[in-house]
Amino acid sequence: MDHAAFILGSWIGTAVAVIAYAAWVLRRGRALSKHASTEEKPWT
Amino acid sequence: MSSVKSRRTIAVAVARKDLSIEWNSRILTNQVAPFAAIVMVMFAFALDNEGILQRVAPGLMWLATLFSMLIVVQRSFTVESADGALDALRVAGVDTGAIFVGKSLALMVQLFVLEILLLATAVVLYGVEMTAVGLLEAFVTMVVATAGLGCVGTLYGGLAAGAKGRETLLPLLLLPVVAPVLIGATRATEAAFGSGGTAVSEGWPWIGLLAVFAVIFAVAGTVAFGPLVDE
Amino acid sequence: MTPNSGTGTSATRRLGVLVIVLVISLALFGLQFSAEDVVQGSTVRIMYVHVPSIWTAYIAFFLTAVCSGVYLSRRQRSLAWDRVAGASAEIGVLFVAVSLVTGSLWGRLTWGTYWVWDARLTSTAFLFITYVGYLAVRRLDGTHRQRARRSSVMALLAVLEIPLVHFSVNLWRSLHQDASVADPNAKVKLDGLMLFSLFLGLVTFTLLFVWLVLHRQRTMLLEDSFADRGLDVAIAERRNEAGVQ
Numbered sequence: 001m002d003h004a005a006f007i008l009g010s011w012i013g014t015a016v017a018v019i020a021y022a023a024w025v026l027r028r029g030r031a032l033s034k035h036a037s038t039e040e041k042p043w044t
Numbered sequence: 045m046s047s048v049k050s051r052r053t054i055a056v057a058v059a060r061k062d063l064s065i066e067w068n069s070r071i072l073t074n075q076v077a078p079f080a081a082i083v084m085v086m087f088a089f090a091l092d093n094e095g096i097l098q099r100v101a102p103g104l105m106w107l108a109t110l111f112s113m114l115i116v117v118q119r120s121f122t123v124e125s126a127d128g129a130l131d132a133l134r135v136a137g138v139d140t141g142a143i144f145v146g147k148s149l150a151l152m153v154q155l156f157v158l159e160i161l162l163l164a165t166a167v168v169l170y171g172v173e174m175t176a177v178g179l180l181e182a183f184v185t186m187v188v189a190t191a192g193l194g195c196v197g198t199l200y201g202g203l204a205a206g207a208k209g210r211e212t213l214l215p216l217l218l219l220p221v222v223a224p225v226l227i228g229a230t231r232a233t234e235a236a237f238g239s240g241g242t243a244v245s246e247g248w249p250w251i252g253l254l255a256v257f258a259v260i261f262a263v264a265g266t267v268a269f270g271p272l273v274d275e
Numbered sequence: 276m277t278p279n280s281g282t283g284t285s286a287t288r289r290l291g292v293l294v295i296v297l298v299i300s301l302a303l304f305g306l307q308f309s310a311e312d313v314v315q316g317s318t319v320r321i322m323y324v325h326v327p328s329i330w331t332a333y334i335a336f337f338l339t340a341v342c343s344g345v346y347l348s349r350r351q352r353s354l355a356w357d358r359v360a361g362a363s364a365e366i367g368v369l370f371v372a373v374s375l376v377t378g379s380l381w382g383r384l385t386w387g388t389y390w391v392w393d394a395r396l397t398s399t400a401f402l403f404i405t406y407v408g409y410l411a412v413r414r415l416d417g418t419h420r421q422r423a424r425r426s427s428v429m430a431l432l433a434v435l436e437i438p439l440v441h442f443s444v445n446l447w448r449s450l451h452q453d454a455s456v457a458d459p460n461a462k463v464k465l466d467g468l469m470l471f472s473l474f475l476g477l478v479t480f481t482l483l484f485v486w487l488v489l490h491r492q493r494t495m496l497l498e499d500s501f502a503d504r505g506l507d508v509a510i511a512e513r514r515n516e517a518g519v520q
Contacts, residue, residue, distance in 0.1 A: 002316065003384050006318070010380050013376060014328065014373050017369060017373050018373075018483070025487065025491050026281065026283075026490060028494050028498075029283075029490060032501055033282060034280050036500060041493075042496075043282070043284050210415065213411055213412070216407070217412070220408070221405075223401065227443050227444070228443065231450075260435060264435055268428050268432060272429070
């Protein structure tokens with residue numbers, strides 16, 4: 001595959017951005033959730 | 045009771061207030077106009093080529109206008125928060141749409157004065173030459189563009205200007221939104237100046253775009269100003 | 276303290292697993308199984324992440340606009356609409372950024388430059404800036420309701436501005452017909468596995484978007500509760516100081 005650097009770069013860059021954001025959201029959710037009561041979490 | 049007549053009275057009163065504050069403080073003539081002129085001079089330093097300067101004079105003129113507008117809008121709302129004048133008006137139940145129209149009109153007048161100065165500066169510094177029709181077209185462009193700028197500047201200025209810690213938000217919100225004005229006004233002014241061989245007739249469609257922009261933001265601003273600025 | 280600490284439920288966990296499976300499939304089809312394009316060669320493979328990214332961004336901003344409209348129109352005014360609008364916009368900004376970068380890389384290979392001033396790219400850059408501004412307005416101080424009201428109005432203004440700017444930019448660029456050099460409208464003819472990979476990409480990213488919005492808006496709810504609680508604590512402390520019971 002020519003231009004492999006660009007192509008893989010695009011895919012990996014996208015993955016990194018999305019995973020980093022998802023990790024941030026999940027981690028934040030977990031941290032805040034620890035101090036929250038059940039009423040404050042309508043999804044449980 | 046908010047009737048059309050009382051709304052108009054309020055708008056005129058607000059516009060008059062803003063303009064008399066400006067008249068007394070002379071911020072526009074003493075500080076903003078020199079700033080705009082300096083920007084025009086700096087363009088000459090940066091671009092360093094008289095042929096290019098003459099060719100891009102319209103763009104430079106409108107860039108200088110937009111940068112100066114940031115300062116004027118900030119000023120327009122700092123005078124409000126200084127003594128809580130705007131809050132007092134709103135607490136009194138004054139129609140926010142009318143306040144918006146009044147402030148927009150005042151802003152339009154100030155910007156228009158600035159643009160006349162910038163046009164003169166462009167003619168002098170950048171070697172611009174216009175025919176009579178071109179001058180008319182430039183004038184109409186300025187009127188219509190300024191109408192739009194006044195509305196959108198007041199709308200976002202209300203949100204971002206004046207209040208502490210928010211001033212840096214104004215350029216971020218305002219400059220992208222006025223892109224159509226920059227595009228339209230520059231193209232129309234290019235036609236007015238005859239830059240790069242553009243015919244005067246090519247400018248009028250762009251003035252149409254500017255008019256659409258002005259109408260959209262006059263209406264949107266009147267409706268959205270209250271909810272957006274409500275504290 | 277509930278045993279489940281976090282914003283996940285069994286539903287989101289199942290969705291998450293599905294998304295991971297789809298992503299792996301997409302990688303296989305996009306990078307390996309599908310053929311190279313006749314004209315573009317292997318560069319077309321970037322499209323399998325680029326097109327779904329911008330597609331997701333459009334969905335995201337559409338959702339923001341709809342939720343903002345609902346929030347403003349309803350008498351009941353549940354803040355959940357505002358939270359979803361905010362979460363959606365944040366994710367939209369992420370995906371516009373991704374699409375601008377991947378598009379730029381694709382452009383470098385296809386046109387030789389990282390950027391061209393054509394109508395679509397310029398409008399996309401404007402889209403990005405607009406919603407960065409929206410997110411900045413969301414972070415202004417105030418009550419949750421003030422934030423919701425401001426943000427909803429901003430989102431609806433964006434709906435007004437984006438077509439206007441797009442139209443202006445189109446008009447502007449139509450003056451400069453450099454279409455031969457950089458014609459983004461030269462559509463690649465996709466068929467067979469290539470078209471399948473593209474659709475797979477759209478489905479994958481859409482489900483990923485749903486998963487992200489669910490988690491993010493739950494996190495926002497927690498943030499808001501936390502802020503409220505902090506406020507309550509501060510008020511209680513103030514009362515104690517004043518000796519009020």
